[in-house]
Amino acid sequence: MIQRGDTLPDCTFQLLTNEGMKNPTTDELFAGKKVVLFAVPGAFTPTCSEEHLPGYVTLADKLKAKGVDSIICLAVNDAFVMTAWGKTHNAEELIMLADGDGTFTKAIGLDMDTGSFGGVRSQRYAMLVDDGRVTQLNVEPPKTFEVSKAEAMLALL
Incomplete structure (x- = not known):
């Protein structure tokens, strides 16, 4: 499992924009930037839709005011x-990034x-990434939702 201090692996993602489908790379998304990345087990699922995503939508301006790009x-x-x-x-205000095959x-x-x-899904987590390097990693134990909340990440900044 990735740890604090590790560099994110080189990957290509899928991102649907107003200009069509894009395939940004890890480098394009993270190089030279401070990024909060949070992952959910699945879009439109209960905790993800009722709490996880809405928390980041609500606190996006506060996170960005603390230097998050x-x-x-x-x-x-x-x-x-x-x-x-x-x-x-x-x-x-968020980048809704698809890791379609879980690479x-x-x-x-x-x-x-x-x-x-x-099938294969992501564990629930949030990380702070500075120029492609993980500076904070908060992985939720199964069936919990505490350390990956927007409020928890905001408190770290």
Whole structure:
């Protein structure tokens, strides 16, 4: 599993924008920037939709006021689902990033297999990344939601 001090692996993601489908790389998203990256097990799922994503939408301005350049919400879902989920929750200030086949999630060791429920998904976590290097990593134990909340990340800044 990735640890504090580690550099994020080189990966390519999917991002649906107003200009169409883009495939940003780790370097394009994180190089020279301070980024809060939080991951959820799945878009449109209860805790993710009712608490996790809305917390970051609500606190986006406060996080950015503390020097965060971008806030990325990641899930092992496709870019169309991530975009629709972001629109549903007015997440215009966030980057709704798709890790469609879980390449990034597996590379950092934060994947989990939910079996027939959804297959490979991401564990719930939040990290602070400075110029591609993990400076803080908060991974939730199963069935909890405390350390990856927007409020918890804001308190670290």
